[in-house]
């Protein structure tokens with residue numbers, strides 16, 4: 148999810164620049180934002196002004212008419228900024244047809260959940276900070292196929308608090324003489340900013356990637372910058388530093404020691420399905436919180452009470468824990484590559500009744516490495532990054548073994564192409580049948596759906 152996410156990183160051909168930017172847009176190039184990205188994904192369609200030419204209608208699908216402002220981007224930064232690829236019919240993206248046809252071939256009608264605001268939905272954003280040739284510091288997204296920054300102060304999909312926070316940051320950058328990073332020279336101070344909204348307090352968790360190995364070497368400007376932000380008395384939930392001096396395209400350093408909480412609280416807390424989920428800046432977080440809640444509520448319908456539930460690609464448990472809470476399932480564990488997510492996961496799990504969490508473990512590593520844990524569960528939830536499932540996991544799922552009790556797979560995907568590939572592997576031995584498919588409009592403005600696909604084991 149996303150990507151960063153943070154979001155879809157681009158990823159094709161020569162465009163393999165930024166390794167940990169997640170961009171849920173086209174996958175054509177490294178765009179800033181939103182979460183880790185991974186291997187090769189198929190390029191999506193180019194920018195299109197509307198998706199209305201497609202005539203398909205899905206169940207519950209509210210097709211909006213052209214000119215309906217609630218389905219139009221209306222952003223001054225379009226099309227210069229590559230964060231969005233659609234300007235109209237945002238809840239009816241071109242990829243819809245392909246997806247519906249695929250599932251229809253498997254005798255499954257897709258249920259659409261597209262009733263979402265198309266503005267202000269992005270509650271986490273990662274932006275680059277760069278110094279241009281005129282020594283001006285710019286904050287924004289990379290322009291396509293380049294590392295020159297397009298400023299987007301009036302971005303329509305950002306939560307309004309993110310734009311407000313960025314305005315304050317820009318002001319403090321100027322006041323304190325903080326210098327944006329210069330990639331060619333490897334000098335400058337501020338490299339990236341991540342802003343993440345905590346909805347309950349209407350505050351913003353801000354993380355600043357600083358070009359120094361530690362606070363000690365960051366120099367007086369760093370402290371002036373942070374004090375300057377505090378002095379604005381604005382709604383910052385917390386101010387974080389991430390120290391990253393590596394050349395290249397990694398936004399963050401993921402060493403624990405590279406993270407410093409300068410002020411405020413360690414976690415942004417969101418209530419999802421009635422349970423508190425804790426988000427530190429160094430863990431994955433979905434960008435559309437309202438739709439995530441809808442997704443969790445739908446998934447809960449596929450999980451019975453007391454079922455043994457495993458979550459793979461778990462992040463901090465934003466899906467699996469609320470699903471267990473709502474359904475009464477027993478968590479047998481969660482697997483996640485980013486070990487820094489463990490503490491937040493265990494904190495959220497502790498809110499579940501003891502009977503539901505007593506055997507819950509957090510397994511750090513790849514889902515492939517932990518695929519033997521599948522034998523512990525009756526239902527597995529998997530929400531991989533855009534690149535899809537680890538091959539060894541998909542292959543393992545395709546061959547049920549003697550003692551396996553697994554009877555349902557709940558696959559959440561932000562990339563139809565990798566989902567289709569994985570479903571082919573999982574289904575190749577005829578053991579699994581698709582029970583249902585639902586599409587959630589997580590990323591209005593992009594040519595993507597978040598897809599929930601449920602498979603049941605043939606009896």
Ligand SMILES: C[S@@+](CC[C@H](N)C(=O)[O-])C[C@H]1O[C@@H](n2cnc3c(N)ncnc32)[C@H](O)[C@@H]1O
Pocket residue numbers: 148149150183430431432433459460461462463464465466482483484485512513514515530531532533537
């Ligand atoms: C799309 S996110 C979903 C996270 C979580 N389900 C949520 O909604 O917040 C994918 C997660 O998988 C993790 N990840 C990436 N590659 C992985 C792998 N090979 N094995 C296990 N986890 C992985 C990422 O760190 C990220 O937290």
